[in-house]
Structures are given as C-alpha cells and as structure tokens.
Amino acid sequence: MQRPPVLDAALVTVISIPALIGLISMIVQGETRTALGAAHYLLGALLLLMRRRRPLLTAALVTALDVAGFATHLVQVNNLPSVIAYYSVGRHTSGRTTMAGALAGFVVYAAALEYFWPGRGNWLGALLFMTAAVGVGVIVRLRAELAERTRQEVADAAVRAERRRIARELHDVVAHHITVINALVGGARATLPPGQQVTRDALESAEQTARQAMTEMRRLLDVLRADGNEGPDAATGVGADRLPELVKEARSAGLPTGLTVTGEPVRLPAAVDHAVYRIVQEALTNTRKHAEGATASVRLAYEPGAVEVEVVDDGLPKSGGTPGFGLGGMAERVALCGGRLSTGPRPEGGFRVHARIPLETT
Numbered sequence: 001m002q003r004p005p006v007l008d009a010a011l012v013t014v015i016s017i018p019a020l021i022g023l024i025s026m027i028v029q030g031e032t033r034t035a036l037g038a039a040h041y042l043l044g045a046l047l048l049l050m051r052r053r054r055p056l057l058t059a060a061l062v063t064a065l066d067v068a069g070f071a072t073h074l075v076q077v078n079n080l081p082s083v084i085a086y087y088s089v090g091r092h093t094s095g096r097t098t099m100a101g102a103l104a105g106f107v108v109y110a111a112a113l114e115y116f117w118p119g120r121g122n123w124l125g126a127l128l129f130m131t132a133a134v135g136v137g138v139i140v141r142l143r144a145e146l147a148e149r150t151r152q153e154v155a156d157a158a159v160r161a162e163r164r165r166i167a168r169e170l171h172d173v174v175a176h177h178i179t180v181i182n183a184l185v186g187g188a189r190a191t192l193p194p195g196q197q198v199t200r201d202a203l204e205s206a207e208q209t210a211r212q213a214m215t216e217m218r219r220l221l222d223v224l225r226a227d228g229n230e231g232p233d234a235a236t237g238v239g240a241d242r243l244p245e246l247v248k249e250a251r252s253a254g255l256p257t258g259l260t261v262t263g264e265p266v267r268l269p270a271a272v273d274h275a276v277y278r279i280v281q282e283a284l285t286n287t288r289k290h291a292e293g294a295t296a297s298v299r300l301a302y303e304p305g306a307v308e309v310e311v312v313d314d315g316l317p318k319s320g321g322t323p324g325f326g327l328g329g330m331a332e333r334v335a336l337c338g339g340r341l342s343t344g345p346r347p348e349g350g351f352r353v354h355a356r357i358p359l360e361t362t
Contacts, residue, residue, distance in 0.1 A: 016045045037074045044081030051088035059085045070116040083133050090137020102134040182210035239273040250284045256295040263302030272357050275333040276309050283311035283353040291315025306358050314350040
C-alpha cells in the first residue's frame, strides 16, 4: 500500500540531487541568479510528491511556478518537473478531466512564453510539450487498465469454469444415486402385496421426496452453470432489498417476524448482499424447524464501513431435532466476505445469529 509514495519520494530525490548540488555550488560562488534558477527547479520537484493524489493541483502549481520563472527570466523553457506533472495528469486522470487539464496547460504556457519571450514561436513548443507529456501518461494509463481488465477476465473465466466443473460432478455423483434410490423405492412399492397401505404410502412419499430432490438439484446446477457477471446468487435475485419479502414469507409460514433497518442504506457488494440475505433466510428457517412458539426479529444495520445483520428469536428448542449444515454455511459465507459470525442461545431464552461484515471504502 505504501509503494507509490515511496516511489514518488525516490523520484523527487533522484531528479533533485543535481539541482541541489548546483544550488549549493552557486551559493558558495556567489552566483545568485543561477542559484535562484536551481531553487526554482527544486521547488517544482518537491511539488511532485502529491502528483498521484492531486495531479491537476500539482500541474497547476508547477505551471504557476514556471510562469513566475518566465516572468523573472529565470527559465526559458519547460523543465523536468513540469513534464512529469503533465505526464501525471494523463496517467492519473481520465476523459474530459485529462483533456481540460491539457488544454488549460497549453493555453497558459503558450501565452506566457509568447508574452515574456516573444518572437520565438513558443506556442508550438508548448503544444509539442503538452501533447507528448500528457499523451505518454494516457498511453500508460490505458495499458494499465487493459492489463487489469485482462486479469479480471481471466479470474472470472476461472470462476465460471470451476462452477461448471462442480455442476458436472454434482450431476455425475448425486443425480445418479438419487435416480437409483428413486427406482428402487418405486420397484419396492410396485411389488408390495395387498394390505400394506401404510408401507405403500411411506414408499410413495419417499419417491416424491427423491423427485423433489432431483428438481432442486437441477435448479442448483442451473445456477452453477449461469455465466452472469453477478455470481451464482444473482440468478436467484436475492439480496438485502429482498428481506421484506423474506420476512413476509416467514409470517405466512406461521412465524411472527419483524424487520428493522437502521442507518443509511448503501449499495452492497454482490457477495455481501447475497450473504446478508442467506443468513436471514437460514436463521428464520432454523427458527421454524427447531423452536416452538417462537417469534423472530430481524435487524439490518448500515454502519460506516460495515453492515450488521442480526436474527433473534424467543422460542423453546424442540426435542429430538437433528442438526444440519445451516450454521456452517453461514460461517463460510461471512468468512469469505471477511466478516465475523456469532451464534448461540440467548441468556433470556431463544437463539441469536449475528454477523458483522466490513465494507471496502474508496
């Protein structure tokens, strides 16, 4: 993270050393005017320390310094700091900002040179200087953006390929076994003697369950095979904005549920958005399955640099419940987003699921 400032400091040091040596030498020899020219150069070099963070401001200050040098006849042409400053405009700005900065710089330099050093056709030199400096910066920026885009496309392609591979393996392994189970159950039901209605109903229910499992798995495979840019969950349209519908569905299923949203809602990254929805979905499902006489409440809090989601209920745990993989899935989602998940019984009764996920700020 500290590399650009270090590189800028190194650049300023390298280009300043000759001028600093010259400045000291001129002061010792009493050549005041030459020393002022060296000081002018050094001041311009120091301004380059902020060229990445404030490229337009840096260019404006260097330009003002050069105009002062033209006016006092300390310098006659653009020096190295001004070249680097306008290169930075092309490198670290884009679009109309780059064009406006280059045009403004050309006009100021051409006018100042023609006024203070007339009759030399300096406007042409200013045009060549501005075109070269800004143009090289733009070329370097475009190459860097292209390289980053290529890296991202390669990473996205790898993700899609891995999802397709997982889909194929799921189909080859799981679908085969479910189909065999369904066939065996169907065969057993067909060979039952009369009078075995209870067994027949149980086997028929098992067949229906197997068919439903196949249907759900095909939907999952469709999601895994989806090549959309927003990730697998995007195909199902889930996210924090769907929480009111999710809470409404929970109420319809017999679980009294409330939803509270605090803070100023912001657009969440896709992975975080999907994780928030899935956490609430799994927590409410667990409450319906494992708690008796429960009411639930969902809290979504937008904070500076983070989002929090909490689901609590006040139900009594059902006896004989079989633990599933829901909490483990929540933990994996939150961990992938760089967040923290805490789950467990509440001292006053019921269960609590709480996740805090950081948001990257730029």
